[in-house]
Amino acid sequence: MFIQRNFLFIVMALAVLLAVAMKATVYQREPTTPPTPSPATTEAFRAYWFGGKAELNNYRLEQAQYGAMYPGKAVLVFVTEDFRVDKQVKLESEASRNTAIPVLKTNYVRQFVTGVYDYSLFTSVFTPIDNANGSPSRFPNTLKVSTSGQEWCGQSYVQMNYKDNAYRVSGRSYFEQEATEDYNVEKALLEDELWNRIRLNPKKLPIGDVHVIPGTQAARLRHKKLEPLLATTTLDSAQGVTWTQTRKPGVTTGPCKAYVVDYKDDGRKLTIFFESDFPHRIVGWEDTYKTKDKVLTSRAVLQKTIQSDYWNHNTPADSTLRYELGL
Structure with missing residues (x-):
């Protein structure tokens, strides 16, 4: 009779005891840490990257090719734009506004001369910017990479599009082994997106053993197929960087860090040097591998x-900007 009269009370008491035993009461729960706001939410980030201007960078280049070193130049252009996720192209009509998200784009130009003839390489990379509210992005992966190469022997083009949790590679080339390429590679970190990742949030760069798809320019110069390779990645302060003495007089940088991608099995190591403080300018890079x-x-x-x-600025009078940039 006691159990029947007090059944509800007994059930509630047992439930409380079970909750206490499982540390599930509101007084026992561990305080939840709110998600770290994305750097894209800061006023400084939005003022710099959404102020209606691109960042243009000119680099003195020493390029290894055919077992020798050649002088050249490189340009990195960083700019934000609205990018359609369905067709993976720049948004150009308000009717398609609901299909677009903001991305940070890298245009990477590399030009050098080998003997009597020249090389010109151009890469574009489109990386979504974190959601403004700091929540995980619906598009955490770089959506597209395209690279074209021109030299006196011939031309080549390769494009990678993110779709269905993989990258679709399509390429055409003058060279027989690369004449027609159409295949999928499993999703992995792209070497080509590292420049954007550094500018967006270098604290999120992966550290340790990571599968990385090598850069499209490096793959074309070495005639390598694009596929994920195991690499060891590190991030350290860049102390005693010897090449700083070759910088143009008057160009100063703040404290720098070095992000290293070491493809041990491929015999190649890439190091990207960038400023520790926002906006994390890329101050240089080194790429070591065997050639001839x-x-x-x-x-x-x-x-x-x-x-x-x-x-x-596309009139003849605007060429003064090239002199300002040192080109």
Whole structure:
């Protein structure tokens, strides 16, 4: 009779005891840590990257090719734009506004001369910017990479599109082994997106043993297939960087860090040097690998940075901006 009269009370008491035993009461729960706000939410980030201008960087280049070193130049252009996620192209009509998200785009230009003839490489990378509210992005992966190469022997083009949790590779080339390429590679960190990742949030760079798809320019120069390779990645302060002495007079940088991607099985190591403080300018890079039985290091050193709405400066009079950039 006692159990029947007090059944509800007994059930509630047992439930409380069970909750206490499982540390599930509101007084026992561990305090939850709110998600770390994305750098994209800061006023400084939005003022710098959404102020209607691109960041243009000119680099002095020493390029390894054919077992020798050649002088050249490199340009990195960083700019934000609205990017359609369905067609993976720049948004150009308000009717398609609901299909677009903001991305940070890298345009990476590399030019050098080998003997009597020249090389020109151009890469574009489109990386979504974190959601403004700091929550995980619906598009955490770089959506597209495209690279074209021109030299006196011939031309090549390769494109990677993120779709269905993988990258679709399509390529065409003058060279027989790369004449027609259409295949999928499993999702992995892209070497080509590291420049954007550094500018967006270097604290999120992966550290340790990571599968990385090598850069499209490096793959074309070495005639390598694009596929994930195991690499050891590190992030350290860049102390005693020897190439700083080759920087153009008057170009100064703050404290720097070095992000290293070491493809041990492939015999290649890439090091990207960037400023520790926002906006984390790329001050140079080194790329070491074997070319014609010699292990050589390509090297780029920042010479000049300017901000400009360059797309509005396409008249002959605007060529003065090239002089300002040091080109």
